[in-house]
Amino acid sequence: MLLVYSRIRNYVPSSLCRICIRYNSGSQNRWLNRQLGDPYAKQAKVQNLRSRAAFKLMQIDDKYRLFSKSKPEQRILDLGYAPGAWSQVAHQRSSPTSMILGVDILPCEPPHGVNSIQANILAKRTHDLIRLFFSKHFQLNKHDELHKDHGYFQNMLEEELTHLKDTDLYREIFTTDDNYGVSSTNSTLRELENFPIDVIISDMYEPWPQTAGFWNNITNQAYFRMANTSGVSIRDHYQSVDLCDAALVTAIDLLRPLGSFVCKLYTGEEENLFKKRMKAVFNSVHKFKPDASRSESKETYYIGLKKKKNIDKLEVFSS
Numbered sequence: 001m002l003l004v005y006s007r008i009r010n011y012v013p014s015s016l017c018r019i020c021i022r023y024n025s026g027s028q029n030r031w032l033n034r035q036l037g038d039p040y041a042k043q044a045k046v047q048n049l050r051s052r053a054a055f056k057l058m059q060i061d062d063k064y065r066l067f068s069k070s071k072p073e074q075r076i077l078d079l080g081y082a083p084g085a086w087s088q089v090a091h092q093r094s095s096p097t098s099m100i101l102g103v104d105i106l107p108c109e110p111p112h113g114v115n116s117i118q119a120n121i122l123a124k125r126t127h128d129l130i131r132l133f134f135s136k137h138f139q140l141n142k143h144d145e146l147h148k149d150h151g152y153f154q155n156m157l158e159e160e161l162t163h164l165k166d167t168d169l170y171r172e173i174f175t176t177d178d179n180y181g182v183s184s185t186n187s188t189l190r191e192l193e194n195f196p197i198d199v200i201i202s203d204m205y206e207p208w209p210q211t212a213g214f215w216n217n218i219t220n221q222a223y224f225r226m227a228n229t230s231g232v233s234i235r236d237h238y239q240s241v242d243l244c245d246a247a248l249v250t251a252i253d254l255l256r257p258l259g260s261f262v263c264k265l266y267t268g269e270e271e272n273l274f275k276k277r278m279k280a281v282f283n284s285v286h287k288f289k290p291d292a293s294r295s296e297s298k299e300t301y302y303i304g305l306k307k308k309k310n311i312d313k314l315e316v317f318s319s
């Protein structure tokens with residue numbers, strides 16, 4: 001019903017739309033009324049931002065300074081990026097030469113200045129695609145305007161990955177051994193290839209209301225997929241911890257030492273365990289609930305600054 005509402009809202013006067021509201025369930029009504037009166041939702045519309053979530057990241061960035069216009073070529077990974085408001089903020093607040101990759105399990109056209117892939121972060125291949133995207137090799141060959149054709153871009157990245165398999169170049173990009181064929185003088189460059197990302201942001205969880213991609217039978221039934229807020233806080237919490245762990249694994253494997261990390265967590269009894277894992281990966285760990293996050297929501301944000309070096313993944317997850 002919500003989908004129908006958002007689709008027809010573009011075509012019919014708002015008085016008629018109230019009819020739709022009347023036939024919704026009570027909780028849907030509450031959601032719609034809250035959304036219609038919400039100052040952040042209104043501001044998002046005015047500023048052409050894809051959702052009110054943009055303000056949460058702005059407030060996190062105001063406090064923890066993740067992005068910088070003066071750092072050229074910041075490499076930013078946005079996990080669960082659809083519909084793209086966080087990516088818009090990352091693009092606005094970083095230098096024009098920064099590289100931003102959005103990953104989402106749902107199909108979505110990325111905002112201007114952002115590349116994206118449709119993929120599940122729980123899959124190993126997704127990590128390979130991310131590493132390839134940020135590799136020197138792919139960046140050199142990438143056409144600047146590719147973000148304008150999302151499907152073409154994803155195909156190109158996938159094909160390149162298949163093409164490279166079993167070549168020396170593949171081994172160079174994907175072997176993360178510090179000593180792989182390099183002298184110690186090149187170790188900084190090697191570190192950059194091993195850990196090519198400066199900032200990882202993850203808002204992964206419930207799907208945004210889809211407006212496109214319905215042809216895709218595998219991923220468009222968002223409400224039957226692994227993660228969607230159910231209102232049952234224990235269930236939401238455990239699924240959220242899984243996604244936070246997946247984001248943390250991505251950070252261990254791909255984020256550069258001293259790099260920054262943000263992830264959304266639905267709070268619950270495993271929160272302290274997750275915090276402990278964060279502390280094993282980052283020198284400085286903060287919990288922050290931005291004003292734009294509704295007080296009744298169980299969501300909170302964990303910020304990890306100054307990633308440590310030489311992290312043993314097994315140790316992080318076995319304690």
Ligand SMILES: C[S@@+](CC[C@H](N)C(=O)[O-])C[C@H]1O[C@@H](n2cnc3c(N)ncnc32)[C@H](O)[C@@H]1O
Pocket residue numbers: 050051053054079080081082083084085086087103104105106119120121122203204205206207208227243
């Ligand atoms: C709350 S939305 C993100 C909103 C986004 N930060 C923005 O500002 O527009 C959460 C997203 O996480 C995605 N997601 C959930 N599980 C995922 C997974 N396993 N892999 C990739 N994306 C996932 C959902 O499809 C959804 O689009």
